[in-house]
Amino acid sequence: MAEFSWVSRSPLEQGLVTGVHGARGIKAGVLLTEIRNFDLIQVMARRGKGVQMASAAEARFGVAAPDVPKAIQTADASLIWSGPDQYFVLSKGSKHTMDTLTRALSQSASLSDQSHARALIGVSGTKARAMLAKLSSIDLHPQALPIGTAAATSIDHTSVNLWRGNDRPDGQAVFNLLVFATFAESLWHTMLDAAAEYGVDIRHSEEFA
């Protein structure tokens, strides 16, 4: 049998060029960071098993999984609402993989590994909200979208899971976006165009914001 050596590559490997782009002579107003190498599992309750899934999730994570559009932080994972009776488990370092979560949750839920099926992009900076407001139709005002709020929505006709993480130490809001890998480059270029007038600082990271 042929031996395969799978090398995981970011869907933004071509499109992402680190450095400062767009407007010159001003401090970049938008910080775009792709976060690489994460574990992402979609969990969906089976028909009639929503209550059982909720208690199994609470036993596994120590907190209730979100049943409204919110992202909940546990000690080592984010639980991100993605629809009725479904959520994502986002983590790093193989703490919550298909293997371990299947044992904990598969009595009441179906699981699907999305680790290499999505790109994760963090948007921050003084003009992050202004840039996203050009593209998103949801209300991004801090009162409408406080820390921990999640939304399943569309940006530039592309489905995304958006949630607001904890503010950065400098007080700037952080918007996280999960997008299908095959749409990531298209969304990336759309955001670059929208951010160009503010100046945009592009990075990639192995760490969550």
Next chain:
Amino acid sequence: MRIVCPFCGERELGEFTYLGDAKPVRPAASASEDEVFDYVYLRDNVAGQMSEYWYHGGGCRAWLKVTRNTLTHEISAVEPAAGVGARKVGA
């Protein structure tokens, strides 16, 4: 036009896809050809309040039952379609 998704909140029309009349009910396997023809092909052209299926494909991917006035586009009710989510078995 905007639709208030019971799961996501108020969203623009572009996130939704229209299916059509939510009233027709699939006939039993023993139903006559006329009944099946009616179910598959014949639709009322409602001028006024209508119950419709909409899909929130650009959001939570839930099917919704929307009560809309076809004359004014006023939406008076939005509820999850039967079987949406896992807690509501056939609700």
